[in-house]
Amino acid sequence: MKKRFFRLVCTMLVVMMILSLAVGCTTQPQGSTTTGTNATGTSQQGSSNEKVEPVKFSIMLRAGPDFATENNPWINQINERANAEITWIAVPTENIWDKRNVTMASNNYPEVIIMNTSQSSITDNLYEQMVKNKIILPIDEYVKNCENIMEFTHDVSWNAIRHQDGNVYMVPRCTIIREDFMGIRKDWREKLNIPVPETIEDWRAFYKAIATGDPDQNGKDDTYGVSDANEIMSYSGTINLDFFARAWHADKQWYDNGNGEVFYGMFAKDGRFKYALEFYRHLNEDKSLDPDLMTNKGNNSKFEKFYKGVVASARYFAGNLDRDLNTLRSLQPEAQAELVDFPTAPESAQYQNEKIVLTNAGIYNGWALTNKAKGKEQAIVNVFDWMLSDEGWTILKYGAEGFQHKKEGDKIIKLEPEYTNFSKWIGHCMLFRRPNDETFWLKNTVPEIYDYQKEWLQKSVKYIEDNTVQKGLLGIYSSNEVDFYKKDIFTKKFVEICAEIIYGEKPLDAWDEFIEEIYAEGWEEVTKEYNEYYKVNK
Amino acid sequence: MKIRKRAIDIGFEIINYMFLTILGAICLYPLINVFAISFSSYPAYVRQPLMIFPREIDITAYVRIFTNPLLLSSYKNTLIVTLVGTAISVLLTVMTAYPLAKSKVKGSRGIMLYIVFTMFFNGGIIPTYMVVKSLNLLDTLWALILPTAMSTYNFIIVRNFLESIPDSIEESAKIDGAGHICILFKLIIPLSKPVLATVSLFYAVANWNRFFETYMYITQRSNWTLTLLLREIVSDNADIMNVTDPTATETVFPKTMQCATIVATTLPILFSYPFLQKYFIKGIMLGAVKG
16 A cells, blocks of 8 residues: 555656746747837937937946946936936846856847957857857847947957958947056166067067166065966966066067968977977076965966065056056155067067068957847847947947046037046946057046057057058957867967976976977867968968 | 862873963964954055054954945845744754654655655756746745755754654644644644754754845845845955046945955844854754764
8 A cells, every 4th residue: 555655656756847948948929028128219410400229239248346327327318318328237247148058048138249259259158059040140230320339349340350251240348459568667777777678589688687786676586587376387367477478489470481370389290399498497597486376376366576676577558558657656655667669689570571460450359239139130230330330439438427437629628526436337337448549448537648658558469550551360260279278289288288397307408399289189180270271361 | 079180180281271262262362353444444454454452443344344335224124034034944944854753654765765865966057946936926025935954964964863862752732633733733842942942043043044045036225135235345445446436436444344345244143142153062962872
C-alpha cells in the first residue's frame, strides 16, 4: 500500500515537472512588449511651423551611479529640444551586457540598444544572431541624410562596422583616433640638465640620470625612470614598454612589411621584440627600472608611482595632461610634465619601408535600432543627428542650459555646483561624441599648459594620419585572435619569458625560441587570417 | 581551596595571550587601515599607505557617497527588502517545514526530495527572468523578495529542529481541541524561537547583501538597493583611467573611494554582529545531529 502510494506521488511529481516544462517553453506572442512604446514617430525634418508629435522610444545604456533618470533637467531639455520622449534604461556600467542579453533573450528589449565593440570592430557576441533574426534593423537609408552624424563619424568607423551583407546595423559612437606619447617629469629633466630624449640611447641616459642624480633632492636613490604593470606586454591597457618597442616596429600594432603583407610587430618572426626587452634589461642593469615592477597590478599602481615621484615617466593621452599634472602637483607642488614623441633606434632604418596598418576605427560602442523601432527609424536617427548638432552637442557636453551652463554671447559659463555634479555622471551617458572636438578633450584645468596641451593633442591625431595605412584591416574581428589571448602561452608564459629576459635570468635568444612557440600555438592562423583580410580590403 | 598555578602554566598562558593578541592585531589591522585610508587624503595615502591613523583628514569620498542622490532611496529599499523579505521567508519556511517534519504526513519524503533537488539544480538566469517578468514583478521590490523567498538550506535546518519537538505536545493540544494552525502558531513557533532567530538572521543577511537580483530585475534607479549602489560607486572609480575620463572634472581617487565604500557598507553589520554572534554559531549547529 505504502509502495503504491509512493509510486503515485512520484508519478504525479514527474507529470507536474513535464507540464511546467511545457508551459515554460511556450513563447509570448510576437510584438508583445513590456518596454517600448506603440506611438509612431514622425520625421523631425517636418516644417518648423507644424507641431510634430515627439518620437517616443526607449534606450538601454550604461550609466554610473550618480545618474538619475527622474527629474533630470538634462534629460528634460534633450527631450524638449530634440522633440522626443526618451525613456532612459540606465543599467549599471559593469553589468550592461548581462542585462542587455537577458532582456534580448526574454523579448523585453527597448527600441535602441547599445552594441559592444572594440576600437576596431564589432565584438558583440549577439551581433550575428541579431542580424540573422532581424532583431536589429539596417540604418543606411536613414543616416545618409543626417548631416551631423555623417560629419562627426569617422569614415573608417563606417567601414569597420559594415556587415558582410553590405548594410550598417548601428550608429557608431566615435571617439578620437590618436596616439599616446610618453609623459616625463620636465622639472627633473631640467634639473639634471638633460635634453629631451629622442633616441633609445637618449632615453637610457635620461633614465640613468634619474636613478643616480637624485632629482627630488631627498638624499636617497629612490627615483627610477619608468615602471609598468606586472603583466608587461600582455596587459590590455596602456603599456610603457610598448612605447619604446615602436622604435623597432616591435609594438602591439600590425605593420605592412612593404610587400603587401602584414605582421604583428610584437610577434615579428625576425624576433625584433628582443631589442625592446634588451632596452628594459639595460634599464634594470642601470637600476633605473622600478624594482617593484613585478608587483604592480594594473594601471593604478603604475600611475601612482608617477604621481608619487617614484618614476619619471608614464604614457598617457595628451587630453589628460592637465588632470595628471594636477594630481602630480597635489603630491609634489613643484612638478612639471611634458610629452615626448616616440624614440628611434640604430636599427630603425631597416624598418623604414614598413608602415602601421590602422586597426583603430575610433569606435566606442554603437547604437542599434531593434525591430521594435519599426516605423520610427528615421525619427529616432534624427534625434541622434540633433545630438551631434551644435545645439545638441552643447547640451550633451555642458549640460542643460540654464541649469548646468549658460551662454553669454559665444561664451559658455559653467554653473556650479550643478556642472561639477553633471560632470560626475556624464561619462558613459554621453550618447555621442564629436570625436575631434578639442574643447571636449581639453578641460583647461591648468591654464598655463593649455596651448601646449592643445598642440600635443593635435599631434596625437596627426600622428595617425601621417604614419598609418588607413585601409585594409578596419573591421576585422578574429575569433582565433580572441582565443589566443585567453591561452596560457599569452597570459602566463609570455609574461614569464619577458620578465626572465629583462631580469637577466634568460638570454635574449630565448625570445627567438619563444616566438616559434607563439606561432605554433595559434598565432600562425591569426596572421594568415589578417593577411587574407588585408588582401581583400586594402 | 585555591589551586596554585605552576610556572609552566603561567608561562603557557602568557605565550597564549601574546599569540592571540598578535593574531587579533593582524586580523584587525586591515580593517583599521581601511578605516584610516577612507578618512585620509590621497596624497597622505600615497605617502603612507600602511597608516593606522587617518592623516590629512579628507572626507571627499564620503561626501561623494552620501551625496549620491540614490543613497537614501537605496537604504530605504534595502531595509524594506530585508524586513519584509525576512518576515515572508521565515513564515514560508516554517509553514513548509512543519508538515514535512511530521513523518506521518503522506508523501513527505517525495516532497522533500523535490525541494532538495532545487539545491542542486535551478532553471538558469533567463528562465528565471522570464518567470519574474511573466508575474509582472520586474522593476518592483517584490522581484527581490519573492523569487528567493525560501532557502532550502534554512528549510532543512528548521525542519530538523521541528522534528525534535515531541509529538506528545501536539497530541495533548489536539485532545484539547486545537487545530493544526493553532498548534503551529501557539505551540510550535514559541518553542522554536532559537531556530527562528537563527534563520531570521541568515535571511536578513542574505537580503541585505542582495545584489544579483537587483541588477537583473530592477531598472528604475529609485528601486536600487544599497549593495548595488555602492558597488557601482566603487567600480565607477575602480581604475585611475575611469577617474580620468575626459568628461569628468572632479577626481576622486580609487583607493579612498573603495575604502570609504567598504566602511559605509559594513558598518551596520559590524555594529550588529557582536550582539548576534552567538545566534549565528548556535544556528549552524541547530540542524545537526541530535542526541
